Amino acid sequence: MPRPPLARERVMDAYESILIDEGGRAATLDAVARTAGVSKGGLLYHFASKDELAAGLVARLEALTDDDLLRMKADSEGPVAYYVRTSVMEDDALDRALIATTRLAQGGSVIAAAGLREVRRRWADAIRPHVRDEAALDLVMLLSDGLYFNNSLAFDPADPHGADGFVPTGEGLERLIRLVTQMTRAPKGSEPASSEA
Amino acid sequence: MPRPPLARERVMDAYESILIDEGGRAATLDAVARTAGVSKGGLLYHFASKDELAAGLVARLEALTDDDLLRMKADSEGPVAYYVRTSVMEDDALDRALIATTRLAQGGSVIAAAGLREVRRRWADAIRPHVRDEAALDLVMLLSDGLYFNNSLAFDPADPHGADGFVPTGEGLERLIRLVTQMTRAPKGSEPASSEA
DNA sequence: GTCTATATAGCGATAGAC
DNA sequence: GTCTATCGCTATATAGAC
Numbered sequence: 350m351p352r353p354p355l356a357r358e359r360v361m362d363a364y365e366s367i368l369i370d371e372g373g374r375a376a377t378l379d380a381v382a383r384t385a386g387v388s389k390g391g392l393l394y395h396f397a398s399k400d401e402l403a404a405g406l407v408a409r410l411e412a413l414t415d416d417d418l419l420r421m422k423a424d425s426e427g428p429v430a431y432y433v434r435t436s437v438m439e440d441d442a443l444d445r446a447l448i449a450t451t452r453l454a455q456g457g458s459v460i461a462a463a464g465l466r467e468v469r470r471r472w473a474d475a476i477r478p479h480v481r482d483e484a485a486l487d488l489v490m491l492l493s494d495g496l497y498f499n500n501s502l503a504f505d506p507a508d509p510h511g512a513d514g515f516v517p518t519g520e521g522l523e524r525l526i527r528l529v530t531q532m533t534r535a536p537k538g539s540e541p542a543s544s545e546a
Numbered sequence: 547m548p549r550p551p552l553a554r555e556r557v558m559d560a561y562e563s564i565l566i567d568e569g570g571r572a573a574t575l576d577a578v579a580r581t582a583g584v585s586k587g588g589l590l591y592h593f594a595s596k597d598e599l600a601a602g603l604v605a606r607l608e609a610l611t612d613d614d615l616l617r618m619k620a621d622s623e624g625p626v627a628y629y630v631r632t633s634v635m636e637d638d639a640l641d642r643a644l645i646a647t648t649r650l651a652q653g654g655s656v657i658a659a660a661g662l663r664e665v666r667r668r669w670a671d672a673i674r675p676h677v678r679d680e681a682a683l684d685l686v687m688l689l690s691d692g693l694y695f696n697n698s699l700a701f702d703p704a705d706p707h708g709a710d711g712f713v714p715t716g717e718g719l720e721r722l723i724r725l726v727t728q729m730t731r732a733p734k735g736s737e738p739a740s741s742e743a
Numbered sequence: 744g745t746c747t748a749t750a751t752a753g754c755g756a757t758a759g760a761c
Numbered sequence: 762g763t764c765t766a767t768c769g770c771t772a773t774a775t776a777g778a779c
Binding site: 354356367387388389390391395526 | 748760
Binding site: 574576586587590594596632692 | 753
């Protein structure tokens with residue numbers, strides 16, 4: 350990798366943070382530059398337009414998704430439990446990129462919406478061999494989408510009522526994971542690692 | 547009801563349509579007025595500010611939700627099947643208000659986010675007595691959220707690949723509904739219509 | 744590679760005629 | 762109740778100095 354300049358990464362981080370904390374409308378070039386500690390001109394050297402900023406975010410999301418797919422494969426609990434568990438926002442790099450991209454997509458960014466569909470497709474492909482059928486796959490994917498959706502509606506991170514109890518945590522989450530893994534598990538000795546159409 | 551002026555409703559419809567088709571950023575006063583066939587001044591007579599426009603949308607969403615809760619209660623298949631089935635966008639009035647409000651919320655509108663949480667709470671309260679436990683309720687609610695979320699990512703209504711196969715339809719949807727209703731059904735003779743904490 | 748200064752356009756909202 | 766005209770602000774993007 351050509352290892353990107355530090356300022357570029359700082360701009361990207363600032364863009365992400367503003368999208369997450371204040372929504373798409375607040376993510377102006379001015380606000381992003383100020384938060385990143387550079388001038389508007391400095392920002393525009395690295396990202397020549399707002400569209401390039403969005404494209405940079407999608408690229409970051411896709412790279413982080415690749416990393417996550419490797420961790421998912423290696424997880425001892427299995428992909429379904431891993432996927433559902435990691436869908437409750439922990440504020441790690443992947444969660445942040447995902448929420449930020451979601452905000453952009455809802456604002457009308459075509460490139461962000463396409464990026465979201467692409468990473469979702471990758472996750473679905475990785476999970477498909479481990480569930481019993483397409484209905485089970487739909488269930489797992491949609492459940493995860495629902496978790497991210499609810500998290501993405503909580504704007505004020507200091508407000509514990511942001512997600513308003515719709516995102517289970519702790520024991521509630523564990524019970525949900527047990528319910529879903531039981532409901533979707535592929536029959537023993539079917540296709541634990543094979544390919545499927 | 548004092549029956550609102552026609553122009554007011556036309557403005558609201560236009561606002562909704564633009565939010566759905568082009569996203570929150572495109573929903574400017576100019577664009578809304580043009581689509582509604584009134585001038586900007588005319589629009590601002592009915593809605594004195596952009597915030598009032600957003601508040602009007604939330605009010606419409608809440609009214610449509612009340613209607614839907616009545617239909618849900620009366621549905622012969624039961625609330626869970628009804629709720630999941632009606633979560634795949636059919637482009638009816640409720641779906642449109644819900645997607646439009648979602649767009650606003652993701653853009654950073656606090657009032658829209660609060661409105662969404664409120665209607666979601668009403669649906670959850672109506673469904674709770676009909677499922678086995680809180681984990682089952684979480685599952686149903688999150689699944690529905692996931693369906694709406696995916697639908698809300700398909701911007702171009704002419705593009706059938708917008709939701710990219712993640713939203714099951716036809717037989718796929720029926721299988722999903724069967725899976726979920728079986729998974730969450732309350733034990734026979736528990737509390738089919740009682741109240742619960 | 745980063746800055747300041749500025750061009751240009753679009754937005755929300757007001758004022759006042761009809 | 763609806764219109765036109767316009768103000769003041771903010772946004773994206775460019776030009777050019779350092």
